[in-house]
């Protein structure tokens with residue numbers, strides 16, 4: 199079962215990504231994929247989730263649920279989970295998912311694994327007991343220096359939050375519709391202890407996840423001159439500017455541009471890493487790009503280990519040469 | 529008006545500075561070689577509590593669960609302005625996941641005579657789970673406000689906060705008691721106060737099995753240390769036996785080292801690369 203997070207009646211990308219992955223896992227196990235959504239006006243879009251592999255969606259409708267709030271969402275989710283007994287319960291690792299999932303898991307006294315980057319099905323043996331077809335929850339730990347596989351075989355369900363962008367959203371071509379089942383929950387006035395005074399959300403200006411070409415600036419390309427060249431090349435190639443974390447922390451670029459473990463996970467056709475050393479936490483967000491070009495003055499920089507093409511040299515010079523070469527071919 | 533505030537703080541290995549020495553030749557992390565530090569966002573949580581105390585008065589109690597060495601972070605809280613300190617420590621807590629940790633912390637909090645505000649860091653850098661706060665709130669049966677980046681208003685019975693969300697924020701109001709998880713955006717934590725350091729430098733932990741919640745001396749003479757019995761916890765729900773999540777395996781992050789094609793940093797070299805990418809319709 200997937201928690202379908204909605205904001206202003208638009209399902210979160212990560213929920214659709216989770217449905218797609220849940221579909222693959224369910225097909226292997228002969229299970230069904232269910233969704234659960236809370237909000238107001240859900241009927242308008244819940245049926246469309248069939249296109250992402252959702253067989254059935256449970257809807258909890260109430261005006262007071264239009265915007266996320268911890269206590270009523272926990273109560274609704276706990277009720278649906280207890281009634282329908284899913285084997286696995288997945289949440290996006292967003293500020294919403296990471297607020298409500300622990301509270302739900304605590305109520306159910308079930309295991310919850312935070313911020314997974316991969317989900318698999320497998321077996322586990324522990325002290326003479328063996329468990330088949332359980333959820334293997336894979337996540338980086340220790341600041342990204344190790345990868346841990348976590349299991350919670352005695353929990354029904356096993357709960358996990360999954361990071362946005364690590365699973366691929368897949369639309370099936372002949373969309374079957376998703377059956378929507380209205381559920382009810384006995385809300386009381388005490389179930390809404392938090393007053394929502396204001397919600398401010400800027401539209402995303404940059405969405406690295408959907409870009410085909412990303413030209414990314416690290417600390418070696420953080421001077422105004424380098425950043426101008428990075429921007430110029432990105433525009434020329436019809437792509438977007440990415441960055442490493444210190445470039446964002448230093449205030450050179452907005453957080454939306456950050457790639458990596460604590461930034462966005464990207465899979466473009468082409469990733470050009472300019473003046474990026476290539477620490478584990480950065481690579482975690484870009485190593486699956488189809489082609490990686492690394493530009494760095496230090497031939498020993500770890501970024502070269504995962505690059506398809508390596509250019510040792512000064513970023514400004516290399517970027518100027520790339521811009522010139524591309525313009526000549528147009 | 530005076531508020532009764534509790535801050536939950538954790539001692540963590542410094543995962544943000546994993547240097548060569550902390551990585552074993554086989555690529556695994558040598559925890560012992562990592563310095564133990566005060567979880568960064570717990571300092572922000574403490575600072576918010578101290579700010580409220582400065583403005584409105586009140587009592588700030590710091591509590592940590594961990595091995596005896598975790599007394600260091602409780603002491604640090606006293607240095608910075610906390611009034612009381614509690615260390616929850618027992619071998620039986622070893623191997624706790626967030627479910628077992630939040631259970632033990634809740635038992636310990638229940639031994640106190642009530643509170644208006646509980647502060648946690650948003651997440652601890654060893655596991656980055658951000659789960660313990662909401663799970664403690666659920667077990668205590670109180671409301672929660674997570675990812676708090678600013679406290680906009682506070683009175684005896686109501687708090688207004690700014691909560692960080694994706695691409696924006698929410699402004700939320702809730703009545704007390706409530707549990708908050710605080711992010712690093714919230715403040716710049718104060719440093720230790722020299723006079724308080726002198727006063728508390730030699731403070732030690734003292735086991736305290738009785739079920740009372742009074743600190744007879746002012747300033748306090750010791751950090752209270754509670755074990756499983758002292759917090760009346762069910763040993764089955766603590767430590768590994770109380771944990772629903774188990775680590776199946778740990779892998780090192782392996783580089784899928786690629787055949788890297790070296791491109792000469794010259795006009796012909798780069799022009800050739802651009803050509804190749806265009807021919808393959810990459811760009």
Ligand SMILES: Cc1cc2nc3c(=O)[nH]c(=O)nc-3n(C[C@H](O)[C@H](O)[C@H](O)COP(=O)(O)OP(=O)(O)OC[C@H]3O[C@@H](n4cnc5c(N)ncnc54)[C@H](O)[C@@H]3O)c2cc1C
Nearest residue numbers: 416417418442443458459460461473474475479480495513
């Ligand atoms: C918990 C945690 C999470 C993290 N999350 C992220 C994350 O999401 N994303 C992220 O990116 N990082 C993250 N980091 C930080 C990460 O560990 C690195 O510190 C960071 O990626 C380094 O950025 P950088 O390569 O730009 O800078 P540096 O490491 O300073 O490297 C700069 C590079 O530029 C090269 N250079 C300098 N001058 C030139 C020049 N003129 N021409 C060419 N090359 C030049 C240098 O040789 C060097 O290799 C995280 C760290 C932690 C602990």
Ligand SMILES: Nc1ncnc2c1ncn2[C@@H]1O[C@H](COP(=O)(O)O)[C@@H](O)[C@H]1O
Nearest residue numbers: 536537593648649651652657658659660
């Ligand atoms: N062992 C502990 N002792 C005290 N507080 C803790 C402990 N573990 C977690 N916390 C609190 O819960 C927050 C979130 O931790 P975590 O869920 O581990 O990311 C921390 O920032 C602390 O405030």
